[in-house]
Amino acid sequence: MSVGRGVDILIVGAGLAGIATAYYLSRKHRRRSILLVDARPPMSFTSAQSGDNYRNWWPHPTMTAFTNHSIELMQAIASETSNVIEMTRRGYLLATRLEVVDNLVESLHTGYGDSPADAIRLHQGASSASSYIPPDSDGWVTAPSGVDVLCGRRLISRWFPALSEQVVNLVHVRRAGDISGYQLGRFMLEVFRDAGGSRLMASVRAVEANGGYRVDVEGNSGAEVIEADVLVNAAGPFTAEIAAMLGIALPVENIYQQKILFEDVLDAVPRDLPFSIDLDPVRLGWTEEERTLLSEDPDTVWLIGQLSGGAHCRPDGGSTSRWVKLGWAFNRNVSTPLQEPANDPGVLTEFPEIVMRAVSNLVPALRPYAGRMPSRFSHYGGYYTSTPENWPLIGPLGVDGAFIVGALSGFGTMSACAAGALCADWIAGAELPGYARQLSPARYDYEAFVAELAAAPSKGVL
Numbered sequence: 001m002s003v004g005r006g007v008d009i010l011i012v013g014a015g016l017a018g019i020a021t022a023y024y025l026s027r028k029h030r031r032r033s034i035l036l037v038d039a040r041p042p043m044s045f046t047s048a049q050s051g052d053n054y055r056n057w058w059p060h061p062t063m064t065a066f067t068n069h070s071i072e073l074m075q076a077i078a079s080e081t082s083n084v085i086e087m088t089r090r091g092y093l094l095a096t097r098l099e100v101v102d103n104l105v106e107s108l109h110t111g112y113g114d115s116p117a118d119a120i121r122l123h124q125g126a127s128s129a130s131s132y133i134p135p136d137s138d139g140w141v142t143a144p145s146g147v148d149v150l151c152g153r154r155l156i157s158r159w160f161p162a163l164s165e166q167v168v169n170l171v172h173v174r175r176a177g178d179i180s181g182y183q184l185g186r187f188m189l190e191v192f193r194d195a196g197g198s199r200l201m202a203s204v205r206a207v208e209a210n211g212g213y214r215v216d217v218e219g220n221s222g223a224e225v226i227e228a229d230v231l232v233n234a235a236g237p238f239t240a241e242i243a244a245m246l247g248i249a250l251p252v253e254n255i256y257q258q259k260i261l262f263e264d265v266l267d268a269v270p271r272d273l274p275f276s277i278d279l280d281p282v283r284l285g286w287t288e289e290e291r292t293l294l295s296e297d298p299d300t301v302w303l304i305g306q307l308s309g310g311a312h313c314r315p316d317g318g319s320t321s322r323w324v325k326l327g328w329a330f331n332r333n334v335s336t337p338l339q340e341p342a343n344d345p346g347v348l349t350e351f352p353e354i355v356m357r358a359v360s361n362l363v364p365a366l367r368p369y370a371g372r373m374p375s376r377f378s379h380y381g382g383y384y385t386s387t388p389e390n391w392p393l394i395g396p397l398g399v400d401g402a403f404i405v406g407a408l409s410g411f412g413t414m415s416a417c418a419a420g421a422l423c424a425d426w427i428a429g430a431e432l433p434g435y436a437r438q439l440s441p442a443r444y445d446y447e448a449f450v451a452e453l454a455a456a457p458s459k460g461v462l
């Protein structure tokens with residue numbers, strides 16, 4: 001074993017979180033001695049499975065402020081790079097068949113607080129038709145902020161005719177869209193490398209505190225010990241494992257969630273449809289024969305009952321592509337994360353069929369695919385690593401010189417910039433944004449506050 005390489009800052013994990021932390025440390029804080037260590041190529045684990053969607057829609061203003069800041073940082077990168085990160089901003093559509101949406105509108109007010117930039121506009125009846133600005137495919141620069149609530153069939157079918165006729169209220173979150181997470185990570189890595197940052201492809205096997213940190217790593221060229229003043233835990237689903245090496249127990253769990261990407265040969269999903277979510281509980285449309293088969297197996301009987309809302313879809317790859325992404329984060333079974341997530345017990349072989357049927361309740365033109373999946377599709381997934389309240393963990397880990405940027409659940413692509421910038425600010429001892437302490441592990445000192453968050457009916461999981 002070779003001993004003795006020394007760095008100021010060692011970051012475990014080259015997913016988007018670790019890369020963004022390295023980027024802001026080197027770019028904003030001019031730190032030069034940084035080593036990014038990962039057993040895999042950069043962004044090839046959870047970060048490669050992301051749906052790449054972003055939004056500032058949350059049940060709590062702290063998460064709204066955090067993601068608003070991340071969107072600002074992504075916009076700055078998009079401006080600087082002629083939009084190499086392929087940022088769009090068609091928004092999120094939240095669809096419901098409920099006639100009365102007072103609770104939904106109230107939850108929007110709670111999540112957005114009273115910021116004028118996040119104004120909530122109700123559109124009702126003929127006179128307000130002209131005040132609604134439809135999404136502009138030209139991108140994020142001119143898109144409005146805030147939220148539009150379209151009430152009634154007439155308005156909804158005028159602007160979004162692909163949605164089910166049963167949808168009578170539609171919330172359009174405007175500060176939302178998609179980016180290329182891969183391009184974002186690639187850009188940040190290049191800046192990091194050009195500023196003198198280093199990478200090492202190796203597994204972290206053990207960590208010992210000795211005033212700084214003595215980190216045992218093992219890669220293709222053998223085992224090595226690296227001394228570091230500062231250690232950053234950005235290990236994604238393995239974040240609890242790295243924390244345990246420091247004797248720290250983290251309140252995080254991993255749940256396998258899935259998506260499909262398919263070639264929409266029937267052109268069922270309009271290419272300009274925003275990311276669309278069905279908020280309502282759903283019953284999947286099985287035939288009698290299918291229902292009988294499903295009901296005979298204890299593992300599948302749940303599929304014939306009422307399922308929670310949240311199935312979603314969006315066109316992928318721009319106006320000339322025919323690919324569509326569908327997702328539905330309904331799994332609640334906690335996993336021990338595997339190095340090969342495709343072998344996780346949470347992988348549901350029926351998922352493509354299930355999500356297709358669920359989303360066709362919202363976009364009826366998808367119905368012909370039920371039982372006849374298009375020939376070109378992929379089914380993939382990864383871990384949502386989350387705290388019980390679904391807030392991230394960013395900041396000091398509780399022992400000198402150790403930091404965390406993790407528990408990014410289903411929001412790690414959209415929040416990577418703010419998460420990395422915040423972790424870098426903590427390390428550099430810089431001025432912190434108002435939400436910093438609430439998103440750090442120190443929030444667990446306020447037990448009643450965290451218990452209230454964890455008990456909230458919606459935690460913003462999508």
Ligand SMILES: Cc1cc2nc3c(=O)[nH]c(=O)nc-3n(C[C@H](O)[C@H](O)[C@H](O)COP(=O)(O)OP(=O)(O)OC[C@H]3O[C@@H](n4cnc5c(N)ncnc54)[C@H](O)[C@@H]3O)c2cc1C
Nearest residue numbers: 013015016017046047051052053204236382411412413414
């Ligand atoms: C199906 C799915 C859809 C999603 N959709 C979205 C979305 O639309 N929008 C959004 O914002 N987010 C989305 N997410 C969430 C987002 O992908 C994650 O939050 C984000 O990628 C987490 O990044 P990370 O860097 O924390 O983890 P990872 O990308 O998993 O990176 C962690 C890295 O640490 C390395 N590592 C771990 N242990 C060690 C060790 N001991 N030694 C060396 N290296 C180690 C791993 O190899 C890995 O590369 C989705 C996630 C999934 C699973």
